[in-house]
Amino acid sequence: MIDILGFALIMVGIGFFAAGSIGLLRLPDLYSRLHALTKADNLGLGMLCAGLALIDGSAANAAKLFLVWLLVMAASATAAHMMAQHTLRQDIE
Amino acid sequence: MHAPLLQLLDVLLAVLALALGWAAVSSRDLKRSVVFFIAFGLLLAIVWARLGAPDLALAEAAIGAGLSGALLLSALRDEPETEAGSDLMQGPLATLISVLCLALTAVFAWVLWQTLGSADSARMADRILEELPGTGVSNPVTAVLLNFRAYDTLLELAVLLAAVLGITALGPARPSFRAAGALFDGLVRWLVPLLILTAGYLLWAGAHAPGGAFQAGAMLAAAAVMLRLGGRAGGGPPQPRVMRSVLASGIAAFLLVGIITMVSGKAFLEYPQAWSGTLILFIETAAMIAIAATLALAYIGGRPADWESEVVTSAVTKTRERR
Amino acid sequence: MTVDATSMLLVAVVLLLLTLLTGLARTIIGPSLQDRMLSVQLLGTGGVALLLLMAALFRASALIDVALVLALLAAVAAAALTRRGENDD
Numbered sequence: 001m002i003d004i005l006g007f008a009l010i011m012v013g014i015g016f017f018a019a020g021s022i023g024l025l026r027l028p029d030l031y032s033r034l035h036a037l038t039k040a041d042n043l044g045l046g047m048l049c050a051g052l053a054l055i056d057g058s059a060a061n062a063a064k065l066f067l068v069w070l071l072v073m074a075a076s077a078t079a080a081h082m083m084a085q086h087t088l089r090q091d092i093e
Numbered sequence: 094m095h096a097p098l099l100q101l102l103d104v105l106l107a108v109l110a111l112a113l114g115w116a117a118v119s120s121r122d123l124k125r126s127v128v129f130f131i132a133f134g135l136l137l138a139i140v141w142a143r144l145g146a147p148d149l150a151l152a153e154a155a156i157g158a159g160l161s162g163a164l165l166l167s168a169l170r171d172e173p174e175t176e177a178g179s180d181l182m183q184g185p186l187a188t189l190i191s192v193l194c195l196a197l198t199a200v201f202a203w204v205l206w207q208t209l210g211s212a213d214s215a216r217m218a219d220r221i222l223e224e225l226p227g228t229g230v231s232n233p234v235t236a237v238l239l240n241f242r243a244y245d246t247l248l249e250l251a252v253l254l255a256a257v258l259g260i261t262a263l264g265p266a267r268p269s270f271r272a273a274g275a276l277f278d279g280l281v282r283w284l285v286p287l288l289i290l291t292a293g294y295l296l297w298a299g300a301h302a303p304g305g306a307f308q309a310g311a312m313l314a315a316a317a318v319m320l321r322l323g324g325r326a327g328g329g330p331p332q333p334r335v336m337r338s339v340l341a342s343g344i345a346a347f348l349l350v351g352i353i354t355m356v357s358g359k360a361f362l363e364y365p366q367a368w369s370g371t372l373i374l375f376i377e378t379a380a381m382i383a384i385a386a387t388l389a390l391a392y393i394g395g396r397p398a399d400w401e402s403e404v405v406t407s408a409v410t411k412t413r414e415r416r
Numbered sequence: 417m418t419v420d421a422t423s424m425l426l427v428a429v430v431l432l433l434l435t436l437l438t439g440l441a442r443t444i445i446g447p448s449l450q451d452r453m454l455s456v457q458l459l460g461t462g463g464v465a466l467l468l469l470m471a472a473l474f475r476a477s478a479l480i481d482v483a484l485v486l487a488l489l490a491a492v493a494a495a496a497l498t499r500r501g502e503n504d505d
Contacts, residue, residue, distance in 0.1 A: 010428050025439070025445075033442075034454065044461070048469070052472050078280040082494060083498055098426040098430060101430055132459050138486065139470075142466075142482060147478035159489030162496065295481075298481075302481075303481065
């Protein structure tokens with residue numbers, strides 16, 4: 001039962017990754033593409049980590065998975081902001 | 094049920110690796126090549142993970158994807174000309190090089206075919222696992238690197254030292270960066286301690302789990318790169334007055350252990366059984382620091398400030414002004 | 417772990433890899449360097465996801481450490497791209 005829920009979460013997570021990929025390809029400019037990326041980082045990875053934590057079962061691994069998700073979110077949020085600022089500066093020049 | 098899926102995964106990874114590698118090498122635009130190379134590094138880390146080599150995946154993720162990416166991107170910014178034009182790669186010389194590369198590939202393919210196809214061969218891995226309990230560590234990779242083939246690792250560290258000579262011959266270091274704003278400063282503030290902590294963890298875990306000196310050194314170097322990018326004055330590699338000692342510490346530790354073992358009657362680098370674990374940890378710690386300093390030096394791309402004495406610096410400046 | 421679980425995880429890995437492959441198209445098309453770096457960032461996060469899935473698939477919790485390392489280094493490349501030097505305007 002828990003396994004099925006875990007797999008469902010993983011599939012939803014991959015769905016968000018797909019949304020991020022498609023957004024990266026279809027959206028018109030860099031700023032909107034950044035939005036697509038963060039969907040993959042937050043919800044995509046989050047659902048995936050939650051599903052894997054359910055399947056795996058051990059508390060230590062679940063804690064590690066949670067930590068990985070937090071790190072990826074924090075790092076990519078900062079990176080997205082810096083890229084947006086950099087591009088804005090270049091567009092203004 | 095899952096064998097064909099596994100094969101599909103392998104085929105996808107192999108095709109993607111080849112495609113990215115080809116794209117990185119063959120692209121005319123340097124910017125595109127750099128990006129493809131970083132993507133290739135990332136993919137390679139995943140390939141190592143698939144092949145069941147977590148130590149290699151760790152090293153590839155840290156060095157191939159992270160540090161190489163930062164290095165290449167910084168080099169790209171220094172380079173105004175981004176057209177990878179090259180007269181060398183045309184004409185008869187190019188044909189000769191292509192033929193030689195193809196011949197080499199054929200030789201490798203034949204060797205691989207012979208070794209993988211032969212049945213009943215005594216595998217080295219079995220022998221290593223047999224001898225593992227006496228090495229002082231329980232991770233076979235660390236045992237090979239630091240015990241069975243410690244001499245090779247010593248020479249690798251010597252090669253890194255030679256690379257330092259090459260880097261310092263390039264000229265003065267890349268100029269440092271502006272003081273960071275609140276956002277990036279915040280990132281540096283939590284990322285650098287985490288990187289240092291992870292480096293310590295990887296060094297310690299290298300004895301019984303995937304990890305080791307090279308991976309830990311790469312993490313420390315990434316911390317140095319982040320400090321440098323954060324614009325802190327003099328951030329990045331160690332201070333010049335300790336830099337030389339730090340760079341040589343890896344080899345120094347090896348030689349110290351080797352000389353001590355020789356003096357106490359054994360062969361060079363033949364660890365006494367009871368002390369193996371401790372000696373390996375000692376050498377790995379020194380090697381980690383040396384590797385981190387070398388990689389950080391590679392990132393800043395030249396001699397750091399105050400590297401030479403005043404006399405040499407003024408002489409060099411006068412020579413440049415004369416031109 | 418049942419055979420079903422292994423197959424499901426494998427399906428997840430293959431699907432994720434195909435998704436990332438389509439995201440890589442931006443590396444070829446993307447007009448500017450930043451666009452190409454965006455797709456590398458997606459590959460980075462996707463790589464973390466793939467490593468976590470493989471950790472469960474191959475029962476190798478060391479791969480979670482690899483994912484941790486990759487997550488930590490994700491920002492370094494983006495920072496190297498966007499940070500301004502002292503002498504830049």
